[in-house]
Amino acid sequence: MNAENQQEYSNYGEYSVSDKLELSLPKTQIIIEKKENRFSYYRKNSEGQEITKSIPSKKEKVRIEIAPILPLNLPAKKTNDLIFLRLAESIFVEKNSKADILVQFPIEIGVFVVNSDGSKDFFDCFTCKPMHSRFALYGTPDNGKLCMYGKVSLLEESTKPEPYIFAKIRITITNELNEGASVGKIVFPVTHHNIYYMNSASDAHIDDIEAFIKKESTLKIMKIKHVEYSKKDNNWKLAPRADTKAEKRKFEMDRGFD
Amino acid sequence: MAFEILDVQIMDTGVTIGRLLITAIIALAGVIIARVVRLFFKKRFAPNMPVDSAKSLDKLIYYGIIIVFLLAATASQGIDLGGLVVAGGFMGIVIGFAAQSVVSNLISGIFLMIEKPVKQGNQVELPDSGVIGTLIDINTFSSRIQQFDGTVVRIPNEKMFTSNIRTFALSEIRRSDVTVGIAYKENIKKAIAVMKDAIEKNVPYSLMEPAPTFWVTELADSSVNIWVRVWHPRDDLAEVMPILLAVIKDALDKEGIEIPFPQRVVWKGSSNE
Numbered sequence: 001m002n003a004e005n006q007q008e009y010s011n012y013g014e015y016s017v018s019d020k021l022e023l024s025l026p027k028t029q030i031i032i033e034k035k036e037n038r039f040s041y042y043r044k045n046s047e048g049q050e051i052t053k054s055i056p057s058k059k060e061k062v063r064i065e066i067a068p069i070l071p072l073n074l075p076a077k078k079t080n081d082l083i084f085l086r087l088a089e090s091i092f093v094e095k096n097s098k099a100d101i102l103v104q105f106p107i108e109i110g111v112f113v114v115n116s117d118g119s120k121d122f123f124d125c126f127t128c129k130p131m132h133s134r135f136a137l138y139g140t141p142d143n144g145k146l147c148m149y150g151k152v153s154l155l156e157e158s159t160k161p162e163p164y165i166f167a168k169i170r171i172t173i174t175n176e177l178n179e180g181a182s183v184g185k186i187v188f189p190v191t192h193h194n195i196y197y198m199n200s201a202s203d204a205h206i207d208d209i210e211a212f213i214k215k216e217s218t219l220k221i222m223k224i225k226h227v228e229y230s231k232k233d234n235n236w237k238l239a240p241r242a243d244t245k246a247e248k249r250k251f252e253m254d255r256g257f258d
Numbered sequence: 259m260a261f262e263i264l265d266v267q268i269m270d271t272g273v274t275i276g277r278l279l280i281t282a283i284i285a286l287a288g289v290i291i292a293r294v295v296r297l298f299f300k301k302r303f304a305p306n307m308p309v310d311s312a313k314s315l316d317k318l319i320y321y322g323i324i325i326v327f328l329l330a331a332t333a334s335q336g337i338d339l340g341g342l343v344v345a346g347g348f349m350g351i352v353i354g355f356a357a358q359s360v361v362s363n364l365i366s367g368i369f370l371m372i373e374k375p376v377k378q379g380n381q382v383e384l385p386d387s388g389v390i391g392t393l394i395d396i397n398t399f400s401s402r403i404q405q406f407d408g409t410v411v412r413i414p415n416e417k418m419f420t421s422n423i424r425t426f427a428l429s430e431i432r433r434s435d436v437t438v439g440i441a442y443k444e445n446i447k448k449a450i451a452v453m454k455d456a457i458e459k460n461v462p463y464s465l466m467e468p469a470p471t472f473w474v475t476e477l478a479d480s481s482v483n484i485w486v487r488v489w490h491p492r493d494d495l496a497e498v499m500p501i502l503l504a505v506i507k508d509a510l511d512k513e514g515i516e517i518p519f520p521q522r523v524v525w526k527g528s529s530n531e
Binding site: 075076078084086130131133134135136137141142143144145146149151 | 428429430431433458459462463464465466467468489490491494497
């Protein structure tokens with residue numbers, strides 16, 4: 001994706017529709033149009049499917065917000081809150097050391113209707129890359145946990161992830177073992193993570209995580225800790241949520257991480 | 259005059275018809291309240307609970323309220339249930355012999371609820387009976403399984419308890435298998451790569467890890483048979499199986515990989531023979 005193509009896409013943020021609004025996202029087109037007593041919503045998705053909905057309203061305008069949301073809704077909401085990130089290249093963390101990496105994080109796009117009191121109602125969601133709406137099992141078939149799945153690559157500090165397809169997440173891995181460890185997958189509960197987006201742009205960042213590789217009795221485990229995204233400034237806006245925010249919970253990867 | 263009948267004692271037990279009537283009214287009120295509470299629970303709370311917990315709690319609430327009202331009614335009217343218990347014990351032995359299968363079903367139902375080999379809402383198969391479907395209820399004497407065509411099969415609890423039960427409830431995923439035959443002239447590795455790619459792209463409920471696996475199982479008469487094994491979320495068989503073979507066939511067709519079918523050459527002898 002080059003810079004020129006990125007310019008063609010609409011941005012995240014709020015839109016006020018009084019007559020007609022056309023939004024263009026990767027392989028996705030959205031048209032919201034004022035009819036007699038309603039606003040019609042039309043979306044053609046990346047697989048050629050067409051979705052139409054209506055917002056009955058006699059108001060002159062309707063406000064909507066386009067924002068990144070957690071990838072838990074498509075193709076269906078099946079998992080409690082676990083996301084399985086398969087690293088395209090595994091990370092080797094030397095003994096008693098720390099690795100700090102920036103990674104792609106798959107996202108879905110949410111469409112919200114903004115009420116007159118400022119509250120937001122979840123209206124629609126879609127993905128610009130259906131290959132991200134996949135499942136994986138963490139563990140073995142007899143006792144594994146079903147997770148949403150994303151195959152992700154490492155990012156350089158200066159590179160931007162593909163807009164509307166990925167956000168960024170920073171992962172700090174601390175290896176407390178007396179031997180090196182290879183990390184090929186990261187699994188963690190995600191529903192209490194916030195996503196932030198750059199207003200009137202297409203950048204998105206999710207809360208970070210810290211991972212600690214430890215040994216408990218004979219088992220090597222990786223403890224995962226949620227860390228609030230700290231580098232956000234006034235240009236970053238908290239994305240509304242498609243679901244209610246869950247309580248933070250401790251999670252440890254005790255079924256392998258390579 | 260009309261109310262004098264209410265003071266008439268029943269068989270010198272000290273219980274009058276009036277007291278019995280009040281007991282019945284309180285018990286009836288208990289049943290009505292139990293039904294209202296049950297309805298409220300079903301509408302407001304049950305939808306947000308696991309199916310099996312909701313159904314168990316539903317029964318507990320319903321019968322609990324009725325029992326509490328019944329005990330309150332008898333106690334308030336001075337009716338002694340001790341005699342009934344003795345009579346009930348004797349009757350129990352008589353009924354036990356007379357209605358052995360009914361008691362057996364009742365006991366089996368209790369054990370099914372305690373052991374919980376399956377829970378309400380689970381997909382189950384009773385291979386001996388040929389019944390496959392979703393377990394919708396375990397009642398006092400029987401269990402009900404709704405088959406995938408919508409019909410409901412009532413199974414006596416005794417039969418359910420003593421049958422082999424196949425269920426996927428213990429795992430969050432399950433596997434579905436299909437067999438695909440390719441022509442002998444085709445490259446097996448290429449065919450497998452094509453099928454794998456097609457499944458990953460077009461069967462969204464197929465798990466990426468564990469990934470689909472492909473076993474060459476048979477060098478058959480007309481084809482090389484490949485066993486395709488796909489893992490998917492436990493309850494989503496209907497999202498995978500109807501499209502799996504179609505996706506594979508489309509992908510093989512697109513790549514020009516032949517799926518052969520049995521052919522027979524019929525030779526007609528010459529007229530000289």
